[in-house]
Amino acid sequence: xxxxxxxxNEVAAEIRAELKEKVAELKQKGIVPGLGVVLVGDxxxxxxxxxxxxxxxxxxxxxxxxxxxxxxxxEEEVLKVIDGMNKDPKFSGILVQLPLPDHISVDKVINFIxxxxxxxxxxxxNLGKLLRxxxxxxxCTPHGVQQLLIRSGNDPAGKHVVVCGRSNIVGxxxxxxxxxxxxxxxxxxxxxxxxxxxxxxxxxxxxxxxxAMGKPNAxxxxxxxxxxxxxxxxxxxxxxxxxxxxFRLAGDVDFEExxxxxxxxxxxxxxxxxxxxxxxxxxxxxxxIRLAEG
Ligand code: GUN
Numbered sequence: 272x273x274x275x276x277x278x279x280n281e282v283a284a285e286i287r288a289e290l291k292e293k294v295a296e297l298k299q300k301g302i303v304p305g306l307g308v309v310l311v312g313d314x315x316x317x318x319x320x321x322x323x324x325x326x327x328x329x330x331x332x333x334x335x336x337x338x339x340x341x342x343x344x345x346e347e348e349v350l351k352v353i354d355g356m357n358k359d360p361k362f363s364g365i366l367v368q369l370p371l372p373d374h375i376s377v378d379k380v381i382n383f384i385x386x387x388x389x390x391x392x393x394x395x396x397n398l399g400k401l402l403r404x405x406x407x408x409x410x411c412t413p414h415g416v417q418q419l420l421i422r423s424g425n426d427p428a429g430k431h432v433v434v435c436g437r438s439n440i441v442g443x444x445x446x447x448x449x450x451x452x453x454x455x456x457x458x459x460x461x462x463x464x465x466x467x468x469x470x471x472x473x474x475x476x477x478x479x480x481x482x483a484m485g486k487p488n489a490x491x492x493x494x495x496x497x498x499x500x501x502x503x504x505x506x507x508x509x510x511x512x513x514x515x516x517x518f519r520l521a522g523d524v525d526f527e528e529x530x531x532x533x534x535x536x537x538x539x540x541x542x543x544x545x546x547x548x549x550x551x552x553x554x555x556x557x558x559x560i561r562l563a564e565g
Pocket of ligand 1: 366367368369370391411412440547
C-alpha cells in the first residue's frame, strides 16, 4: 500500500476561507476579533510560530498585536502585560508563546489569562470543561488533528486511536477530546508514552496513530499495521548544512517507510503545522463572537 498524503495546507486553506467569510460578516456588525500574542525571549522556533500566527490573522482580517519581551524580564512584568490584554476589549484572544524561560512559571502565566480569552485552551477552567465534554475553546493542535481526520474522510468514531505522547499541549487534551461521546470523536483511545515497556505492542493496534513525542523518526514501519492512518505532529529541527536556514524539518514518523504501509499520512512540513495556526484563528473568531454577545 502507498499512503495518500493528507495536505494540511489544503484543509487549512479551506477552513481559513470559511473564517474569512465569517470575519467579513462580523465586520459589517462592527465586530473585529483581535489576538494578543506575547513572546518572551528570542527562541527561533517560537519566532517562526508567532510569525505564522500574525500572517494568518492578517489573511483572514483579524486584528493582531504581538508584544515581544526580553528573556530576562521578571515574571510579574509578564503578568502585567497579560493583565492589560485581559482588560482591553481590542483583544478577544490572548496567546503566550511557550516555552517560557525557566524563571517564569508556565502555570502561573496560563492561569492568569482570562479563561474567556484563552485561545490556546490551556487554562485549567477550559481543560476541565474539555474533560467533562462541555463547550470550550479546544487546544489548537488537537483540534487540528480532529479536523484533519474528519475532513480527509477518516472520522475517528469507533476507531482505535493510539496517541504517542502525553504532553499538556497535545497528547492529554487530544485523548480527552477523541474519547468524548460526540460528533467527530467517540473513539477508543490509548495513550502511550516513555513509561510503556513495549510501545510497539500498542502502536501496532492503531487504526489511527498520532505521533506527538517530539522525537524525530521515532515511529518506524515495523511499529504500525497495514492501512493505518498516521497524523504526525512532530516538528523537529535537524541540522542540515545543505539548507539555507541550516536545518530541515522532520516529523516524529519515518515518513518514507511508514507511508509504504499506511493508507493516509500527513507530511512534515505541510501537515499539522498549518492546521494548528488555523484552529487558533478559529478560536480567536469564536472568542470575538462570545465577547461581543456579552
Ligand atoms: N508552543 C508550541 N506549541 C504551542 C501552542 O500550541 N501554543 C502556545 N502558546 N505555545 C506553543
